[in-house]
Amino acid sequence: MLVQPYLSFNGRCDEAVKFYQSAIGAEVQMLMRFKEAPDQSMVPPGSADKVMHVSLRIGDSLVMASDGGCSGTAAFSGISLSLTAADDAEADRLFAALADGGQVTMPLAKTFFASKFGMVTDRFGLNWMVMTGQQG
Known part of the structure; x- marks a missing residue:
């Protein structure tokens, strides 16, 4: 069994990825934008260029993230x-x-x-x- 964190940056994922690449050496393994989704009816309005999914290699670990619903402020309370x-x-x-x-x-x-x-x-x-x- 493997547990991997999945983070939602609510519209700031590109900025977060760049920060973690610089700060802790994160490496992008895969990145997909909402405009690449096969069903565009599920894409939040105005978010075509936002991150639908990214996998980051940080050392020996894989951390996944997205822009989520692209609204509001990211909340990482309790983790x-x-x-x-x-x-x-x-x-x-x-x-x-x-x-x-x-x-x-x-x-x-x-x-x-x-x-x-x-x-x-x-x-x-x-x-x-x-x-x-x-x-x-």
């Missing part, structure tokens, strides 16, 4: 994505990149369970936890 960095320097870089235009909710610091751990809400309202592996 966080967790990034495990190879070392403290990578954790620092990832955290700073995700915090750009966002809000730090817990500064990146040493904890009892990791040499670095912190939480940030990015510019799209998505919550992230960044950490290095467990301490020995």
Whole structure:
């Protein structure tokens, strides 16, 4: 069994994809726009060029997303994505990149369970936890 997150950016998916490519090295595996849907009667008005589906490879994981209904504000309440960095320097870089235009909710610091751990809400309202592996 495999569980994969599916995020809805409500009209800001292209912007989010570009941000995650730059900030954390996300790679687009597949991208389909609403104008490519075989049944155009199901396409929200004015959203032909919006993202119907995108698959992003982030490290060893696949995260999927879309513009959803292309209206309103994205709401990611109650969920966080967790990034495990190879070392403290990578954790620092990832955290700073995700915090750009966002809000730090817990500064990146040493904890009892990791040499670095912190939480940030990015510019799209998505919550992230960044950490290095467990301490020995």
